[in-house]
Amino acid sequence: MSLSPLPRVLRAKALCRALPSLTVSKNAALRAFHSSPDCLTDGVYKELTEMRVRTPWIEALRRKKQGGTDPDASDVERVKPDLTPKKMSDSYVRVVLPLSQDPWLLDTYANYTGQIRTGSLLMDLDALAGVVAYKHTGEGVSNVTAAVDRITIKNPIREICDLELSGQVSFATGRSSMEVTLQIAKASQEGQPVAPEDVFMTCAFTMVALDPKTKKPVNIAPLEVTTPAEKALFAQGEENYRKKKMMKSSHILAKAPDAEESALIHKMWTDSMAYRDSQNPKHQPPNVQAMSKSTIHSTQIMQPQNRNRHDFMIFGGFLLKTTFELAFTCAASFSHTRPRFLNLDPSTFEEPVPVGSVLYVSASVSYTEPDPTGGTRIQIMVRTHVRPVEHQDKERKSTGTFYYTFFSPDNISVLPQTYGGFMEWVAGRRRAQSLAATLEADQHPVLANLHTDALTE
Numbered sequence: 020m021s022l023s024p025l026p027r028v029l030r031a032k033a034l035c036r037a038l039p040s041l042t043v044s045k046n047a048a049l050r051a052f053h054s055s056p057d058c059l060t061d062g063v064y065k066e067l068t069e070m071r072v073r074t075p076w077i078e079a080l081r082r083k084k085q086g087g088t089d090p091d092a093s094d095v096e097r098v099k100p101d102l103t104p105k106k107m108s109d110s111y112v113r114v115v116l117p118l119s120q121d122p123w124l125l126d127t128y129a130n131y132t133g134q135i136r137t138g139s140l141l142m143d144l145d146a147l148a149g150v151v152a153y154k155h156t157g158e159g160v161s162n163v164t165a166a167v168d169r170i171t172i173k174n175p176i177r178e179i180c181d182l183e184l185s186g187q188v189s190f191a192t193g194r195s196s197m198e199v200t201l202q203i204a205k206a207s208q209e210g211q212p213v214a215p216e217d218v219f220m221t222c223a224f225t226m227v228a229l230d231p232k233t234k235k236p237v238n239i240a241p242l243e244v245t246t247p248a249e250k251a252l253f254a255q256g257e258e259n260y261r262k263k264k265m266m267k268s269s270h271i272l273a274k275a276p277d278a279e280e281s282a283l284i285h286k287m288w289t290d291s292m293a294y295r296d297s298q299n300p301k302h303q304p305p306n307v308q309a310m311s312k313s314t315i316h317s318t319q320i321m322q323p324q325n326r327n328r329h330d331f332m333i334f335g336g337f338l339l340k341t342t343f344e345l346a347f348t349c350a351a352s353f354s355h356t357r358p359r360f361l362n363l364d365p366s367t368f369e370e371p372v373p374v375g376s377v378l379y380v381s382a383s384v385s386y387t388e389p390d391p392t393g394g395t396r397i398q399i400m401v402r403t404h405v406r407p408v409e410h411q412d413k414e415r416k417s418t419g420t421f422y423y424t425f426f427s428p429d430n431i432s433v434l435p436q437t438y439g440g441f442m443e444w445v446a447g448r449r450r451a452q453s454l455a456a457t458l459e460a461d462q463h464p465v466l467a468n469l470h471t472d473a474l475t476e
Contacts, residue, residue, distance in 0.1 A: 062127050062139030063336070064116050064184075067146035076323040079330040100159050100228070102193065104243035107252070110155040110199075111187040112147060115206050119180050135176050137360055138340035138347075140203060140220065144170075145336030147186050148199045148224040149328070155188045155197060156239045160228040163371075164335040165196065167421075168259050170222035170363035181206035183213065188242060189223070190256020195236035198256040199224045222363075223259060263365060266453070271446040280448070284441045291436050303434075310435045310444070313353045313384040317345050320408060323374050333372040338403065338419065341380060346399040346423040349382035353433070354397060358425035361396065364450050366421040372405050379404040379415060384433045385422070386447025394428045398447045422450055 118125045118135070130136040145164060152162040176182075186201035201224065205217035228239045244253045268274065276284060294303035325337040343360075350358040372378060385400040400422055404415035435441045 062136060062340070063142050063146055064114060064124075066114055067143055067150065070146070070150050070328075072326065073328050074330055076326065076330070080323075083331070100156055100237060100239055102238060102240050105155060105188075105240045106243055106245070107187045107189060107249050110151050111185070112151050112154060113183060113185045114143075114147065116143075116182040116184065118182060125179065135179075135182075138343045140182075141170070141339040141343055142334070142336035143184055144186075144201050144203070144220075144222055145224070145334070145339055147184050147201055148226060151186045151188060151199045151201075152197065152226040152228075155191065156228050159231075160237055160239070161231045161234075161329060162226050162228055164224055164368055165227045166225040166263075166365060166367045167339070167363060168198065168223040168225055168263070168365050170220065172220055172361055173218045174216055175359070176205075176219050182219070183207070189252045190260070191239060191242045193238055193241035195229075195238060196225055196227045197239060198259060199226055200252065200256075223256075262453075266365065269449060271442050271449075276442075276445050280445050283448075284445070287434060287441070287444075291434055304432075306429070306431045307434050308353060308384075308431065310384060310433050310440045311437070313349060313433065315345065315349050315352060315382055317341070317380040319378055321372055321374050321376050321378055321405075326374050331374050333374060333378075335368055338368070338372060338378075339421075341378070342382075342401040342403060342419075342421045343423060345380050345382045346401050346421070347425065349384065349399050349401075350397045350423075350425040350427065353384050354395070354427035354429055354431050356427045356429050358397060358427050360423065361426050362424040362454060364422035364424070364454060366419065368419045370405070370416055370418045372403075372418050373407075375408055376405045377408050377410070378418075379406075383443075385443045386451060387431060387433045388448075388451055389430070390426055394426055395431050396451070397425045397427055397431070397433075398451060399423045399425065400443065400447070422447075424451075424454065 116124070116128070118128060128136050128139045148164065149162055156162060183204050183206040184201070185204075186199055188197050189200035190198035201222050202218055203220040204213045205219065207213045207217070228237050229235060230237050242253060244250050290301075293299045293301040319341075321333050325333050327334040343363075347358060347360065380401060380403050382399050382401045384397060386398040388396050390396050400420065402420050403418045405418050406415045433444070435444045
C-alpha cells in the first residue's frame with residue numbers, strides 16, 4: 020500500500036527544516052519559505068505576512084535577552100525621514116488574493132459556511148495599511164495603527180473569486196499622522212478598471228509615524244494632490260479628521276443627553292418598571308431583551324505568531340479579527356439569527372498589546388434600531404483590556420473600544436436597565452445617526468481607477 024502525500028502544512032514544515040541546509044543566506048531562506056505556496060498563512064496572505072514579520076521570534080527573543088534593547092530600534096538605520104511632498108500614487112499598493120485559483124489559500128480564508136471569513140480580511144487590511152504607510156515614509160520610522168476610521172461593506176461577496184486589495188495614503192499634511200484609504204474588490208482582468216459594484220469593502224486607517232528609538236511622533240512628508248479625484252479624496256480625509264474632533268465633543272462623557280434623548284430614556288425606564296411589576300398588565304415582548312444579558316467574554320494569552328514587525332507587540336489586524344468575531348458571536352446570540360456585517364465605526368487603538376500578555380475582550384449590544392428595509396440593525400460595543408500573564412497588576416489596562424454594526428432579518432430590540440446602560444444606548448444612537456449621514460454622503464472612489472498605469476506595472 021502506497022503512502023499518501025504529506026499534507027501541505029507538514030510539507031511546509033519540512034521545507035522550513037530543509038532551508039538551513041541549503042547554501043543560501045538566512046534572509047533568502049526566509050523569503051523562500053514565505054513565498055512558498057505551502058506556507059500556512061492563517062488568513063493573512065503570504066505577501067503581506069512576509070512584509071509584516073521580519074525576524075524569527077526565537078531570534079528576536081534571544082537578542083532582547085542578550086542586549087536588553089528593542090531589536091526593532093537597533094535594526095533601523097537612523098535616517099531622517101524625507102519630507103519632500105509625495106503623490107498619492109507613490110504609496111499605491113495592489114495585492115491580489117487568488118482565492119478562486121488556490122484552494123489551499125482559500126482554505127485559510129473560508130468560514131464555516133464556505134464563504135470568505137471577514138475577520139481574515141480585516142487582518143489583511145491592517146497589514147496592507149502598514150505596507151502603504153512605509154511606502155510613504157520609508158523605513159527610517161516605525162508606523163503604528165492609531166485608529167480605524169471606518170470600515171463599510173459596500174457590496175457583499177456573493178461568490179468565491181480572486182480579491183484585489185489596494186490602498187494608498189489619502190491624507191497627510193506633514194505632521195506625524197496620515198490617513199490610509201483601502202478597499203477590497205473583485206479582481207478585474209489585467210488592465211481593466213474595477214467596476215463600482217465589484218467593490219466589496221472600503222475603509223480608512225489612521226497611521227502614526229514614531230521614532231524607532233524614542234517612540235515619539237515624527238513628521239512625515241505631506242501629500243501633493245493634483246487631479247480632481249485626488250483632491251476629492253484628500254478633502255474627504257480633511258473631513259474625516261474634522262469629524263473625529265467633533266466626535267470627542269459629542270461623546271457621552273462630554274455631552275449629557277438632550278431633551279429628545281432624555282424623553283426616550285424615560286420611556287424605556289417606565290417600560291422596564293412596568294415589565295417588572297407583576298400587577299401591571301403590560302408584559303415584556305418576547306423580542307425585547309435586557310442589555311445586561313447580551314454580554315459575552317473572551318480571554319486569551321497573546322502568542323508570538325500574532326506579533327507585528329516590531330516583534331514584541333501584537334499585530335493590530337489580529338485584534339480586529341478577534342474583536343470582530345466576538346462581536347459577530349454576540350449579535351448572533353442576541354438575535355438568534357446569522358447576522359450580516361455592515362460597518363465598523365471609528366475606533367481607536369489606545370495601547371499596544373504585548374506578546375505574552377492576557378487579552379480580555381467583552382462584547383455587548385449597545386443599541387438597536389429598525390432597518391429601513393426591514394429587520395434590525397444591531398450595534399455591538401467591544402471593549403479590550405490587557406494585563407501581564409503573571410497578573411501582578413490588579414488593574415487591567417484598556418487597549419481599545421470597537422463598535423460593530425450588524426443586520427439581523429428579525430425584529431428585535433435591546434432594553435437598558437441601568438444608568439450606565441442608558442448612557443451606552445444614547446452613545447450608540449448618536450453613532451448610528453452619524454453613520455447614516457456618512458453613508459449618505461459617501462463618494463468613495465475606486466482606488467485602482469485613480470492609477471490605471473499601476474495595473475500594468
